[in-house]
Amino acid sequence: MLLVPILFGVSVVVFLTVHLVPGDPVQIMLGHSPSGTNIQQLRHELGLDAPLPVQYLRYVGNALHGDLGTSIRSSRPVIAEIGDRFPATFQLTLAAMALAILLGVSVGVLAAASRSPVLEGVLMLGATLGVSLPSFWVGLLLIYLFALQLGWFPVLGSTSLRGLVLPAVTLALPAAAVLARVTRSSLVEVLHQDYIRTARAKGLAWSRIVRSHALRNGLIVVLTIVGLQFGGLMAGSVIVESVFARPGLGSLAVAAIQSRDYPEIQGIVLVFAVIYVVINLVLDVLYGLINPRIRVS
Amino acid sequence: MKGESTRMLEQIDAAQSLATEAPRRARVQVLRRLLARPLALVGAIIVAFVVLLALIGPMVTPRSPDDIIYTAVLSPPSAAFPFGTDDAGRDILSRVIAGARISLTVGVVSIGIAMVCGTLLGLIAGYLGGWVDQLIMRLMDIMLAFPDILLAIVIIAILGPGLVNVMIAVGIGAIPVYTRTVRAAVLDVREQEYVEAARALGAPAWRIMWVHILRNVLAPIIVLATLGVGLAILIAAGLSFVGLGAQPPTPEWGDMLNEAQNYLQQAWWMAVFPGAAITLTVVGLNLLGDGLRDILDPMSSHK
Numbered sequence: 384m385l386l387v388p389i390l391f392g393v394s395v396v397v398f399l400t401v402h403l404v405p406g407d408p409v410q411i412m413l414g415h416s417p418s419g420t421n422i423q424q425l426r427h428e429l430g431l432d433a434p435l436p437v438q439y440l441r442y443v444g445n446a447l448h449g450d451l452g453t454s455i456r457s458s459r460p461v462i463a464e465i466g467d468r469f470p471a472t473f474q475l476t477l478a479a480m481a482l483a484i485l486l487g488v489s490v491g492v493l494a495a496a497s498r499s500p501v502l503e504g505v506l507m508l509g510a511t512l513g514v515s516l517p518s519f520w521v522g523l524l525l526i527y528l529f530a531l532q533l534g535w536f537p538v539l540g541s542t543s544l545r546g547l548v549l550p551a552v553t554l555a556l557p558a559a560a561v562l563a564r565v566t567r568s569s570l571v572e573v574l575h576q577d578y579i580r581t582a583r584a585k586g587l588a589w590s591r592i593v594r595s596h597a598l599r600n601g602l603i604v605v606l607t608i609v610g611l612q613f614g615g616l617m618a619g620s621v622i623v624e625s626v627f628a629r630p631g632l633g634s635l636a637v638a639a640i641q642s643r644d645y646p647e648i649q650g651i652v653l654v655f656a657v658i659y660v661v662i663n664l665v666l667d668v669l670y671g672l673i674n675p676r677i678r679v680s
Numbered sequence: 681m682k683g684e685s686t687r688m689l690e691q692i693d694a695a696q697s698l699a700t701e702a703p704r705r706a707r708v709q710v711l712r713r714l715l716a717r718p719l720a721l722v723g724a725i726i727v728a729f730v731v732l733l734a735l736i737g738p739m740v741t742p743r744s745p746d747d748i749i750y751t752a753v754l755s756p757p758s759a760a761f762p763f764g765t766d767d768a769g770r771d772i773l774s775r776v777i778a779g780a781r782i783s784l785t786v787g788v789v790s791i792g793i794a795m796v797c798g799t800l801l802g803l804i805a806g807y808l809g810g811w812v813d814q815l816i817m818r819l820m821d822i823m824l825a826f827p828d829i830l831l832a833i834v835i836i837a838i839l840g841p842g843l844v845n846v847m848i849a850v851g852i853g854a855i856p857v858y859t860r861t862v863r864a865a866v867l868d869v870r871e872q873e874y875v876e877a878a879r880a881l882g883a884p885a886w887r888i889m890w891v892h893i894l895r896n897v898l899a900p901i902i903v904l905a906t907l908g909v910g911l912a913i914l915i916a917a918g919l920s921f922v923g924l925g926a927q928p929p930t931p932e933w934g935d936m937l938n939e940a941q942n943y944l945q946q947a948w949w950m951a952v953f954p955g956a957a958i959t960l961t962v963v964g965l966n967l968l969g970d971g972l973r974d975i976l977d978p979m980s981s982h983k
Contacts, residue, residue, distance in 0.1 A: 392822030396834070403838045411840075508719070511970065515962040517914055519921045519937055520955030527944050527951065614827025621833065625922045626941075637922045640837045648837045652830065659827045 386664050393656045398442050400652070401645045402435070411643050412455055428453075429646070446653065452646035456639070461650035465632065469654075472624070472631035476616045478551035483558035483612065488605065490559070491566025495574065495601070496593040507567065513560025518619060522553040522626035539628040550627045554619050558612045565608045570601035603674050610666035614659040713975045720971020726964025734781040743771045745778035745931040754947045764949035766939065768929075772949065775931040776957045782932050783961060786847050786916045787909040793851030795905055798858025799897075803889045805859065806866025817863070820856040829853070829915050836924050843916075843932065846925040850912045861904060865897035899976040906972055910965030917958050933958045 401408050409426045426432050429452070430441055445451070451461035494506040529549060530538040537546045573579065574597050582592045621633035628634070632651055639647040714720050733740075743749075753769040755761060763772035805816040823831055835849035866889075869875060875892050883891075917934030919925040926932035928939065933954040940950035 388818065389821055389825050392818070393825050396822060396826075400834060400838055405839070511966050512959075512963060515910065515914070515959055515966050517917055517921075517934075517937075517955060517958045517962075519918055519934070520951070520958065523937065523941065523944060523951045523955065527948055531945055611827075614830075618828035618830045618833075621829065622918045622922055636833065637924065640833065640924060641841065643840075645837070648834075652826070652834055652837075655827070655830055656825050660825050 386660065389660055390657065393660065394443055394446070394653070395439070397649050397653045397656070398439050400649055401429075401431075404645075408643075408645060412645060425455075451650035451653070454639075454647045455644045456642055456647070461646050464635065464647060465650055465654055468630060468632045468635045471629055472617070472620050472633060474547060475550055475554060475620055475623070475629065475631060476613070478547055479554035479558065479616050479619075480609070480613060482551055482555035483562055483616075484609065486555065487559035487562025488566050488602070490563040491605075492570060492593070492598070492601075494563065494567045495570035496589070496597075498589075503567075506563070510560040510563040510567075513556050513563070516556060518553050518557065519622050519626050521556060522550070522623060525549045525553060526627070546627075546629075550623050550629060553626065554616055554623045557619070558616055561612060561615075562605060562608060566601070566605050569604040570597055573597045573601040603670070606666060606670055606673065610663045613662050617655050617659060710972075710975055714971055717971050717974070719967050720974075723964045723967025723969075723971060726960060727968050730780050730784065730961050730964060733777055734784045737777045737781050741771075741774040741777045743774045745770065745775040746929060747771065747774070754943065754950075756947070757949050763953040764947065766936075766947070766950050767943055772936075772953055775936060776933070776953050778931040779933045779936065779954065779957060780961070782843075782926070782930065783913050783917065783958070784909075786843065786850075787913040787965075790847045790849075790851035790912045790916065791854060791905050791908045793848065794854035794908065795858055795901065797852075798855040799862050799894070799901065801855070802859040802862025802897075803866060803893065806863040807870065807885065807889055807893070813863075816859065820859050823853075823856050826853075829918065832915060832919065833924070836919065841924045841927070843920070843926040843930065846916050846919050849919075850915050853915075854908055854912065857904060857908070858901065861900050862897050865900065866893055869893050869896045903969055903973040903976060906965055906969035910962040910969065913958065913965075914962055 404411060407422075409422050409429070409431065413421060413425060430438055433441070449462055451465070453459065454461050454464050457464060490506050490510065494503045494510075497503050497506075526538060526549065530536045536549050537543065570593075574593075579592060579596060582596050583589075587596075620631060621636055623629075624631040624633040625637055632654070636648065636651045638644075639651065714724065747770060749765065749769040749771070751769070752761065752765050754767055755765045757764045761771050761773065763776060766772055766775070801816050801820075805813040826834060831853040832846070832849040835852055836845055839845040839848065870893070875888060878888050878892055916925055917932070917937075920932050920934030921938045923938060926935045928935060936954040937951060940947070940954070943950050
């Protein structure tokens with residue numbers, strides 16, 4: 384089980400963040416010309432005056448109890464700040480994932496099964512464009528076109544379902560492009576296997592072969608990529624939420640870094656990393672269930 | 681005894697330099713095959729164009745990127761200002777051209793950091809094996825547990841915002857890819873006969889890694905680096921966009937888009953051109969990288 388050592392490593396990295404800061408993190412957090420007593424007090428509050436191993440154990444112990452410390456900016460518990468912001472990010476990531484799978488897999492299947500070099504070329508060029516587009520630029524263009532000019536969607540900061548559309552599309556595009564490429568190459572590989580030739584030889588329609596013979600095997604690989612993409616989407620939310628001024632974890636992280644609020648930064652990073660690791664573990668297990676070849680080895 | 685083995689080492693070197701004749705011909709081949717792929721060729725032309733702009737940019741910009749023209753604040757694209765001007769009355773064309781040097785530098789420096797550190801770690805892990813290998817690879821696993829730009833964000837949180845710190849952060853974040861690739865390649869060639877021969881002749885470990893192994897992993901590294909520079913430019917611009925990278929008034933494409941955000945309604949041109957520059961550069965690098973991969977690694981492409 385690789386989960387435990389990785390989570391241990393993640394917690395060490397997150398814990399060390401504050402200690403790796405060049406200079407005195409307490410002084411940086413307090414900003415200009417803090418008084419000596421303030422520094423001592425904050426250092427004590429953050430537990431930075433204890434030996435490192437003790438600090439680490441205390442940090443992990445508290446984290447396991449859901450205590451991620453207190454935000455310096457708001458003086459509220461970090462876990463409460465994260466709890467407030469989590470739903471917006473979760474919604475966005477989930478919507479983008481659904482959109483990316485829908486779009487990416489369809490484009491990939493179409494490209495692999497088209498048997499037309501022109502169509503395949505166009506679709507794959509689109510996929511290259513998709514991974515090259517900066518999400519913050521796409522976001523701005525979508526806001527300009529669909530919110531400012533056409534007025535179909537709210538401009539900024541909305542958490543309504545309507546306000547979810549443009550951010551989700553923005554976030555989904557690069558992931559869809561990656562999924563399209565993986566789907567295509569995986570399906571192309573399957574379509575060159577002997578059992579596909581057999582199916583063709585017995586006169587089955589091409590669409591039927593793709594649908595019921597090739598897809599099932601071709602999409603197995605896509606599943607693992609979905610897990611990796613999920614991490615990309617969570618991290619991408621940092622930027623997309625800033626474009627659309629969505630009150631989520633990503634924009635909270637940016638604000639926390641800008642004001643050097645270390646407990647908050649640590650909390651957000653820990654939450655992101657743990658979710659990512661756990662999702663990939665779950666997908667690994669699913670992968671084994673779906674693909675009997677893995678189960679044997 | 682020692683003199684003899686040195687002489688044999690020299691002979692092996694001589695044989696290898698003979699063998700590099702073939703790679704030189706292969707290099708010409710790579711170039712020719714690259715030119716035969718229309719998309720890769722387009723990519724190469726775009727990249728060459730951006731590199732040229734980065735090199736001679738200051739000589740061809742119509743104005744200084746920091747020149748403020750008070751009479752022409754937020755003016756739309758025209759003959760005088762082909763890309764328009766921004767909220768401070770600066771010529772956007774000049775700023776976009778100046779941005780080429782910044783973005784390419786960021787991309788190349790950060791991937792340089794990743795390539796050097798990642799390759800070294802991969803060589804060490806693959807060649808030495810044992811607990812060193814375990815230690816390095818577990819470290820990479822932990823780094824990969826921070827998805828995508830999250831690791832870069834952690835590092836910026838430590839170092840503080842700024843363009844130089846973004847280069848370091850993006851570079852460190854990209855290390856695991858190179859380590860894994862190089863390690864896998866090392867494991868592959870470590871047991872080859874010519875490596876064994878060099879070892880039997882008493883060649884030191886660093887020499888075997890440098891001369892005999894590294895040469896064999898160069899192709900995948902070049903492909904990864906080409907694609908990596910594009911990704912690094914994208915990430916760095918994104919970090920600048922949210923205010924963690926380049927700070928105003930640097931003519932950095934991501935930061936220019938950050939400023940454009942506030943004037944989207946009045947001045948679409950402030951957002952369109954810097955973003956198009958990022959997209960064009962990254963598309964070029966991706967097309968070139970894909971082409972190189974298809975040529976250098978025939979297994980990955982058309983089956």
